[in-house]
Amino acid sequence: MSSEPAIEAHGLRRSFGDVHALRGVDLVAPTGSVLGVLGPNGAGKTTAVRILTTLLQPDAGTARVAGLDVTKDAQELRSRIGLAGQYAAVDEYLTGRENLAMVGRLYHLSPSQSRTRADELLAEFDLVDAGGRVASTYSGGMRRRLDLAAALVVRPPVLFLDEPTTGLDPRSRNALWETIEERVSEGTTVLLTTQYLDEADRLADRIAVIDHGEVIAEGTSDDLKARVGGSRLEVALEDPTQAEAARAALGPLAEAGADVGVDGSRLSVPLRSDAGGVVAAVRRLDDAGVAVSDVTVRRPTLDDAFLTLTGRPAEDATDDAEVPA
Amino acid sequence: MSSLRWTISDTGVLALRQLRRIPRQPDLLIGYTIQPVMFVLLFRYVFGGAIQTPGFDNYADFLMPGIIVQSIAFGGFVTALAISDDMKKGLIDRFRSLPMSRIAVLSGRAFADLALNALQLAVLIAVGLLVGFSFATDILRVLLGIVLLLGLGFAFSWVFCLIGLSAGSAETSNAIGFTVIFPLTFASGAFVPPSTMPDGLRQFAEANPFTTLVDATRHLFLGAPANSDVWVSVLWIVGITVVAAFLSLRRYRSLTG
Numbered sequence: 001m002s003s004e005p006a007i008e009a010h011g012l013r014r015s016f017g018d019v020h021a022l023r024g025v026d027l028v029a030p031t032g033s034v035l036g037v038l039g040p041n042g043a044g045k046t047t048a049v050r051i052l053t054t055l056l057q058p059d060a061g062t063a064r065v066a067g068l069d070v071t072k073d074a075q076e077l078r079s080r081i082g083l084a085g086q087y088a089a090v091d092e093y094l095t096g097r098e099n100l101a102m103v104g105r106l107y108h109l110s111p112s113q114s115r116t117r118a119d120e121l122l123a124e125f126d127l128v129d130a131g132g133r134v135a136s137t138y139s140g141g142m143r144r145r146l147d148l149a150a151a152l153v154v155r156p157p158v159l160f161l162d163e164p165t166t167g168l169d170p171r172s173r174n175a176l177w178e179t180i181e182e183r184v185s186e187g188t189t190v191l192l193t194t195q196y197l198d199e200a201d202r203l204a205d206r207i208a209v210i211d212h213g214e215v216i217a218e219g220t221s222d223d224l225k226a227r228v229g230g231s232r233l234e235v236a237l238e239d240p241t242q243a244e245a246a247r248a249a250l251g252p253l254a255e256a257g258a259d260v261g262v263d264g265s266r267l268s269v270p271l272r273s274d275a276g277g278v279v280a281a282v283r284r285l286d287d288a289g290v291a292v293s294d295v296t297v298r299r300p301t302l303d304d305a306f307l308t309l310t311g312r313p314a315e316d317a318t319d320d321a322e323v324p325a
Numbered sequence: 326m327s328s329l330r331w332t333i334s335d336t337g338v339l340a341l342r343q344l345r346r347i348p349r350q351p352d353l354l355i356g357y358t359i360q361p362v363m364f365v366l367l368f369r370y371v372f373g374g375a376i377q378t379p380g381f382d383n384y385a386d387f388l389m390p391g392i393i394v395q396s397i398a399f400g401g402f403v404t405a406l407a408i409s410d411d412m413k414k415g416l417i418d419r420f421r422s423l424p425m426s427r428i429a430v431l432s433g434r435a436f437a438d439l440a441l442n443a444l445q446l447a448v449l450i451a452v453g454l455l456v457g458f459s460f461a462t463d464i465l466r467v468l469l470g471i472v473l474l475l476g477l478g479f480a481f482s483w484v485f486c487l488i489g490l491s492a493g494s495a496e497t498s499n500a501i502g503f504t505v506i507f508p509l510t511f512a513s514g515a516f517v518p519p520s521t522m523p524d525g526l527r528q529f530a531e532a533n534p535f536t537t538l539v540d541a542t543r544h545l546f547l548g549a550p551a552n553s554d555v556w557v558s559v560l561w562i563v564g565i566t567v568v569a570a571f572l573s574l575r576r577y578r579s580l581t582g
């Protein structure tokens with residue numbers, strides 16, 4: 001399976017009654033890469049992950065993971081994937097160590113291999129001190145780490161993470177991101193779903209934006225940002241009466257066909273990528289004798305991309321998101 | 326290694342998981358032991374004086390097989406709650422994503438329940454002896470009775486697996502258990518002779534498999550007349566186990582979440 005992508009899905013469809021959770025989804029993740037599946041609550045992310053991890057049959061479409069067909073070779077595939085689902089799936093009445101050793105046994109490691117691996121993972125995930133305590137005493141971040149550790153018991157080549165940081169505080173989130181990045185640096189292929197644009201931006205090589213069961217955009221985070229246009233130059237004037245002079249001075253920096261927007265003492269310019277940025281702008285304004293109080297370049301965020309692609313801000317879409325412990 | 330060996334190994338791992346949890350859930354242990362004991366005391370002393378049981382030395386003799394059958398059958402109920410809970414918390418998804426045997430999540434529960442049922446049976450027999458119950462047959466038949474009861478518990482574990490997998494939430498499991506199965510145990514010859522019941526209910530109670538099971542236990546423990554009750558009970562137990570296990574496994578395989 002040398003050049004075959006680690007994850008490859010074509011035309012995945014799945015309905016629940018009259019809810020069309022997936023309406024023909026294509027996803028590709030080359031071996032060793034991170035694919036971010038970004039979408040609001042109810043977009044179909046979990047359904048896609050469940051199909052790719054053999055938990056759910058697609059109504060139509062095909063998918064191969066680690067060179068195996070997700071429906072025909074399901075049993076064989078299960079030993080090559082790790083899954084950390086949307087809710088930290090740990091047994092609250094077992095200790096951290098017992099949880100990991102149990103998963104090891106169910107991956108068919110021997111009892112002693114399972115225990116050794118459990119101890120290694122506890123050390124790796126900073127859970128050594130908590131390893132002997134039942135998981136119901138763990139914080140949200142500790143549970144997520146234990147859950148992720150359970151997904152890594154057999155060092156699977158392909159890892160599925162469904163909203164791994166939902167409900168975590170910023171510190172635990174950062175810690176988990178670092179752990180995921182370590183896996184990636186070791187060559188694991190990761191499919192990660194998220195509602196958070198910054199998470200996809202930080203972790204993913206390529207991002208598939210999914211909404212209402214369809215991929216509405218796919219590319220690198222830069223590609224997606226480019227679809228909302230390039231950077232914008234924002235200028236605040238000391239004296240609003242100089243607005244016309246400023247507009248004339250900055251005109252040549254704007255993208256072809258774009259206008260310089262003026263709003264009182266503020267100007268907004270869609271910057272040509274070769275225009276020279278802030279330095280060129282300041283020089284031109286200076287030459288024209290325009291006094292400015294502030295000049296900044298604002299790069300588009302994935303939030304902007306989301307707004308452009310779906311017609312609504314990402315925050316609206318996540319308003320009704322549940323926040324599990 | 327053969328898949329049968331892995332099925333046994335996986336079942337053992339998951340049965341051990343359940344058994345480990347027991348001492349960490351004292352409320353569950355109380356449900357298993359104190360609750361049936363309360364039932365014994367309630368029926369023996371509060372209602373017992375008003376209930377006529379011709380053919381039995383005392384009400385305790387009549388009552389104990391009934392209460393034991395009810396408790397053992399209903400004991401698997403926590404299995405339904407636990408499976409619903411595992412589904413909600415994503416543990417079933419995790420298990421289904423592992424290269425383990427498909428049936429082990431369910432058979433692991435059923436075998437762990439067997440151990441709990443044995444404990445429950447020991448507590449109930451001990452309490453029964455204290456409130457006036459006494460065995461009136463030979464050791465062989467008493468042992469046969471115990472095997473029959475454990476078989477009943479095993480069969481009902483699968484019924485509760487099916488309920489837990491179908492219900493989707495612990496609350497729904499609870500509702501099914503208390504509105505369907507619990508009343509079924511009362512509309513039987515477990516606590517009062519069906520001959521004292523009004524027409525309709527009487528015929529229902531006589532045909533109720535719980536009555537058959539209770540009468541079989543009375544026969545094996547007390548020497549009460551049984552006709553075909555023991556064999557019919559065995560058939561019921563095997564039949565319930567096969568059907569419920571088949572349906573549970575099918576349901577487990579095709580879970581959508």
Ligand SMILES: Nc1ncnc2c1ncn2[C@@H]1O[C@H](COP(=O)(O)OP(=O)(O)O)[C@@H](O)[C@H]1O
Pocket residue numbers: 016019020021039040041042043044045046047048581582
């Ligand atoms: N098992 C199910 N039964 C019925 N509807 C479901 C089921 N799973 C998902 N859905 C529906 O499918 C849609 C997509 O859900 P999901 O894949 O969970 O989205 P996401 O993970 O992006 O939030 C939602 O409308 C959801 O309600």
Ligand SMILES: [Mg+2]
Pocket residue numbers: 042045046047086162163
């Ligand atoms: Mg989801």
